Amino acid sequence: MLCHGYGLVNATAPLTPLVFERRTPRPHDVAMEIQFCGVCGADIGLSHGDWGFGAYPCVPGHEIVGRVTAIGSAVTRYKVGDLVGVGPLVDSCRRCSPCHDGHEQLCDNGFTPTYMGPDADYGHTYGGYSSHMVADENYVVRIPTNLDSAGVAPLLCAGITAYAPLARAKVGKGSVVGVIGIGGVGHLCIKMAKAMGARVVALTQSPNKLDDLMRLGADSVLLTSDADAMAAGRENFDLLLDTVSVSHDINAYLNLVKREGEMCLLGTPGQVEAAPLGLIFRQKRLTGSFIGGIAETQAMLDFCALHNIVADIEKIKIEQINEAWERMGKSDVRYRFVIDMASLKKA
Numbered sequence: 178m179l180c181h182g183y184g185l186v187n188a189t190a191p192l193t194p195l196v197f198e199r200r201t202p203r204p205h206d207v208a209m210e211i212q213f214c215g216v217c218g219a220d221i222g223l224s225h226g227d228w229g230f231g232a233y234p235c236v237p238g239h240e241i242v243g244r245v246t247a248i249g250s251a252v253t254r255y256k257v258g259d260l261v262g263v264g265p266l267v268d269s270c271r272r273c274s275p276c277h278d279g280h281e282q283l284c285d286n287g288f289t290p291t292y293m294g295p296d297a298d299y300g301h302t303y304g305g306y307s308s309h310m311v312a313d314e315n316y317v318v319r320i321p322t323n324l325d326s327a328g329v330a331p332l333l334c335a336g337i338t339a340y341a342p343l344a345r346a347k348v349g350k351g352s353v354v355g356v357i358g359i360g361g362v363g364h365l366c367i368k369m370a371k372a373m374g375a376r377v378v379a380l381t382q383s384p385n386k387l388d389d390l391m392r393l394g395a396d397s398v399l400l401t402s403d404a405d406a407m408a409a410g411r412e413n414f415d416l417l418l419d420t421v422s423v424s425h426d427i428n429a430y431l432n433l434v435k436r437e438g439e440m441c442l443l444g445t446p447g448q449v450e451a452a453p454l455g456l457i458f459r460q461k462r463l464t465g466s467f468i469g470g471i472a473e474t475q476a477m478l479d480f481c482a483l484h485n486i487v488a489d490i491e492k493i494k495i496e497q498i499n500e501a502w503e504r505m506g507k508s509d510v511r512y513r514f515v516i517d518m519a520s521l522k523k524a
Contacts, residue, residue: 178208181523182307183495184236188226192306192498194522195234199311200298204251207314209261214305215240215330215488216514218361218422219265221502223293232293238305238516239265239291240333242326252314260320262478264333265468267291267302267312279470281316306498308521318475321482328487331361331513332478335488337469339365339418340477342441343373345466346416350374353413355399357430358420359390362443364489364512366418367393372484378414380430389511393489401429412436412459420444427463428452434461441466488513494520 178199183192202208220237222228241263245255255261268289269276275283282288289295292304320329339362348354352375356366359379370377371394379386379395382402390398400406412435419430422444431451434440439462442449451463469477481487489512493501501514 178309178311180303180307180309181521182236182303183498183521184234184303184306185224186234188224188231188233192237192502195236197234197236197303197307198299199303199309202247202249202311203313204249205313205315206249206311207245207252207255207261207317208247208309208311209243209263210246211241211243211305211308211310211518213242213327213330214238214516214518215334215490216493216498216501216505216516217331217334218505219334221505230293232301235293236303236305236307237292238307239263240330240335240515241291241305241310242320242330242333243310246309248314254314255317255319260322260326262318262320262329262333263291263305263310263312263316264318264337264474265291267294267316279472281470282468306495306516308518308523316471318471318478321478323482324485324487327492327515327517328490329478329481330515331488331490332365332481332486333474334468335361335513336365336369336481337474337477338362338443338466339369340480341469341473342416342418342443342464342466343369344473344476346439346441348373348375348416352376352415353378355380355414355417355433356395356420357401357417358422358444359386359393359512360420360508361488361513363418363420364393365486366420366443367395368486369480371395372480372486378410407433412438414438416441418443419446421446424448426450428455431455431461431463434459436460438462439464488515490515492517496520
C-alpha cells in the first residue's frame with residue numbers, strides 16, 4: 178500500500194513530504210484512511226532521538242482517527258466504514274503477564290510503538306502523519322460517533338494518560354483531585370476527574386489562567402507561587418496528578434497529599450528527589466503511570482462518549498506541522514494541535 182505523509186529523513190531534519198509503503202492487510206489487519214492525527218509532545222522528542230533511539234525516515238504520529246477501508250479475512254471486530262483509532266502501540270508480545278492482564282503498554286518484552294518500532298516488512302513502523310494506516314485489529318479501538326473526531330484524536334494518548342490513574346484510584350464523588358501542569362494531558366485530567374464526580378483543583382503559577390481553568394471544569398485554582406495558599410492546602414488532596422515534563426521540586430506538592438494519598442507522575446521530569454520521611458510517616462504513595470492498555474483505552478473512549486469529553490484543539494493543515502512543533506516548544510497551544518489529514522496532498 179503506497180502512502181503519503183510528512184516525516185524526517187534524519188534526527189535534525191525538518192518534516193517534509195514523504196512517500197512510503199505499508200503492508201497489504203494480513204488476516205487480522207485493519208486498513209484505514211486517516212482523517213485526523215493529534216500532535217503529541219512526545220512526537221518531537223522521539224523524532225529527534227532524544228529518547229535514545231531512532232529509525233529513519235521517521236513518520237511521527239500516534240493519535241490516529243480514521244475510517245476503515247479494508248479488513249483482513251479473519252477480522253471480526255470491525256467492518257469497512259467503521260470509525261476507528263490507533264494510539265501509541267500497534268503490537269506487543271501477547272505472551273507475558275502484562276499482556277495477558279490487558280496492560281500491553283507494559284509488555285515485558287517491549288511493545289511495538291506506532292512509529293520507529295520494529296517491523297518485519299519495512300524495517301520499522303510509520304505513524305499517523307500520513308494518508309493511511311494498517312494495524313492488527315487487536316490494537317485498534319472503536320471511536321464514538323457522537324464526539325467530534327478531531328477532538329477525539331488526542332484522547333488516544335493524552336486522554337488515556339489522564340484517565341488511567343484516575344480510574345485506578347477509583348476517583349468518584351467525595352474525592353479531591355489536584356492537577357499540576359495544565360497542558361495537553363492536564364486539561365483532560367481536569368475534565369475527566371470532574372466527570373467522575375471529584376472536586377478538582379488546578380495547580381498553576383499563573384493567575385491569568387484562572388478563567389480558562391474554571392471553564393475546563395476546575396472547582397478552584399491553587400496558585401503554587403502563593404506560600405500561604407500552599408500552606409493552607411497541606412494534606413488536602415486524595416490524588417495529585419503531576420503532568421509536568423521538566424525538572425521540578427516535587428516535595429512541596431507531596432505536602433499537599435493526604436495521609437495515605439497518592440501523587441502520580443504522568444510527565445517525564447528527569448531526576449526526581451522525594452524526601453522519604455514525609456512519605457514514610459504519612460504512608461503516602463509516589464507513583465507513575467504510562468498510557469494504558471487497549472481495553473482500558475476503549476473504556477476511556479466510552480467514558481468520554483458518555484460525558485461528552487474531547488480535547489480542546491487547534492486544527493492545522495499538514496503543511497503547518499513544522500510551525501506547530503515550534504509553537505509547542507514555546508507552549509503556544511491550548512491545548513493540542515490536531516492535523517486535518519484532508520489537507521495532505523497526495524499528487
